[in-house]
Amino acid sequence: MVVATTLAVSMIGLRGHVVEVQAHLAASVPGFTLVGLPDAALAESRDRVRAAVTSSGLAWPVRKITVNLSPAALRKQGSGYDLAIAVAVLAGAGEVPAGGLERVVHLGELGLDGRVHPVRGVLPAVAAAVEAGYEQVVVASADLDEARLVPGARVVGATSLAEVVALHGGDASLVQAVEPVRRTPSGGFVREPGDLADVVGQSDARHALEIAASGGHHLFLVGPPGSGKTTLASRLPGILPDLTDTEAVEVTAVHSVAGSFDPAGGLIRRPPYEDPHHTATVAAVVGGGSGMPHPGAATRAHRGVLFLDEAAEFQPRVLETLRQPLEQGEITVHRAGGTARYPARFQMVLAANPCPCGMAIGKGLACTCTPTMRRRYLGRLSGPLLDRVDLQVDVLPVDPVERASGPGEATTVVAKRVLAAREAARERLQGTGWTTNAEVSGTWLREHVEIGRKIDQILNAALSTGKLSLRGVDRALRVAWTMADLRGQDSPGTDEVSEAIALRGGPRG
Template identity: 60%
Template sequence: MTVGTTFSVALVGLTGHPVEVESMLTPGLPHVQVIGLPDASVGESRERVRAAVVACGLTWPMSRLVISLRPASLPKTGSVHDLAIAVAALVSAGQVPAGVVRGRVHLGELGLDGRVHPVTGILPAVATAVEHGRHEVVVPEGNAAEARLVPGARVTSVAHLGQLAEQYGVGAVAAPAQLPRAPRPPAPAPAPEPDLADVIGQPEARQALEVAAAGGHHLLMVGPPGAGKTMLASRLPGLLPDLTEPEAVEVTSVHSVAGTYDPATGLMRRPPFEDPHHTATQVALVGGGSGLPRPGAISRAHRGVLFLDEAPEFRSQALESLRQPLESGHLVVARARGTARFPARFQLVLAANPCPCGRASGRGQECTCSPMAQRRYAARLSGPLLDRIDIQLGVGAVTRADLLAAEPGEPSRVVAERVRRARRRQAQRWRRQGWRINAEVPGKELRERTRAADPRALAPLEQALERGALTLRGLDRIVRVAWTLADLAGSEHPGQDEIGAALALRMRGSHG
């Protein structure tokens, strides 16, 4: 009996695992059995595959057919294995020569009429195949552009199973019935990034935004409604440099798995911006779903910005789920069927009102909230979370003088050029250690370098640490911001002035 063998790829998070798909006819009543820890969608593939084969005019074997997905201990999810199962079945039935498909990777979902439909996660799946030496990859026509982004992949795209069967020497087969399709609208032109020149006034907030962009620092803005917090946050991605090639592949892979990627746009070259609503659940932020988890907003913001507007209104569990990725740069999501690891190195931007009514800033004479209500509102952002925020800034309301000021603020392109120069200095300084920006450097390294350059520079922070006004983590984050201020100024290292300025940037947003 012929054993049909081909390959597919199973994704667990962003990690791909080659799957050997074996098929063999065994004595018994006509039946298809799929083994190897398939989930419900993989188990249902036997009906999709049988219908697709018959629709193409091919003969389905009238015998017991066993499909094995190896390694058997790895959970298999989704419909991506349909095409590989169909090819392996045709080999075991003697309709496709075994040597033609051996070593090839087949990815795609089959329709009942034989058409091959696109699936999510093609980019990391094809990259996995190439990494394991399998360069011949067959993908749905709708995924071809995305698959060809992987260097070294020799991609064959197919629209239906009959087309693939003809390529494998089966002979003329019946094409599936052509169902009417709605014309695909052209891809919309990318919207221009918001410009910092649109922001009226707010010189301190603009400086904080520039510092955050230059060093990859997290930012909290506290101020009344209408002060421009959301407007400022939406302009942060425009100050960040383009993603490097490895970063672009990594970010594109995350969005491919999440199903939010348009392959017509090519690799994602700009830092992503995620701004979930404050009603978002912990699963929406972290990721999850039935079976193996999918990326949430935290991972979709990888190498970009995660903006939480009205941050105190988010659920406590959702906010606390940010603590681990803020420290580690990755996220581990455990579910019953497996554990997935997603990259999550993002810049967090929080915006908050000073109180529930939002009018407690300034003299606070118009605030209608009781002191207890103000304390409860402020306490929604926990101390451990705030301790991880490098820059904490109070944003005041725009005044009439700001509105009537004749000179507009600097545009994003001017500020972005200073950010690029500062980041070049950081990359040059930390090149031997493999770090690129100050936010990635361990606190011990920063403290030792600062103390070696100026033994007196850390004295104010050490005194604050002694009084209990600062934690060691908070001290390290102030030192990080001080190094970024020095980079923006073109200095070799921070001095007492930069330390003082960084301390001020952290303390201005203190609100109880």
């Protein structure tokens, strides 16, 4: 009877848990049993591992093999345990020296030909291993660049199982030159944000876009087709500042788990941009799926922009599920396979027509919709959802005078002002854990902001007329602070507060 142990990592959401992979070999009726709450893909590793071992020129032990994944109460999923299982079994059979394997983490899927395939979530998995005190990690050669992004990790990339056996002191003569398995990221397409100079006219909407970028505020653009709503929204990532080191690690970990990260360019430094179609399901936008939940568009937009074009066409259930991340900055998804928490601190941009035909602007003479149809259309966007949107702006058609005025300011010019405003807010909020005005809590605002009598009167008037809710008062103050930062002021005045309230006035059909 022989027991050999090595390590793997189980990912639940973005949190990694080190798992002991124990192989028990006994002189009994030959068989292979895998225990420790494996899912279907992991249970199939018995056949993959056996085929990979024999294809590598190694003898499969003719014994009763039991592989335990500890802790047994933790659900495990995916094929990333294949390499660790194979190493543990071969160590138990004497093909690999067992000494020291209990301190080495193995991450990789095995092909039937013995090659090591890349897996998702290598960056957070290696980070979890290092945090737990295990610095030696073996990954697929295609995952080597990503794994090396984790400070303190001693990472080795392997093309085949035979290479891993030789690495641990086994028979080096079995190593052959094979074509490494290449990484094929899914959904890793990066769209160029375009330049704000492409936007003709729309000075009010451009101003709202700059405020949104400076303070991290949510934005709602409403206007007829062709007025420039989508063009404006797609330019928002371009004027946002680069991610900080901490934010870059967070975003890269998200996209590593989602399978949309290309490690060749290093950590993701630019804010991501996600624009799901209006037919997208709750699982596609918020996350979910069968078994262990997977990240959705809202999580992939973490520290970036989530753009919902034709927002009124989305299923109400999809829109309402966004209320939690808009308030808390994270998503908790419960499924039978487990519970996963994903970060989701994004800027939401909504765009919608004022009515089904899109022509309910001005006097609405060209509109063919009934008043009931108009109310119903934008009524799909609930009050509680819109109350969380700081800036709600009408995007009207460009008139000939605006068109003749030529292009507006370029992205590079606006981005400099946004960066200066963000740095002012970051300095003011130093030590609070917040970096943008949109994140500041209402309690902090009331404790640290001196509201003069005139500002208090303006807020009370808006509150008494129903133009603002209590939540809306705090959000208006946050927007006012962002305007003050853009204008280089130490604190907001009556002009900034009045303008912030006006920008929360909502769409006018």
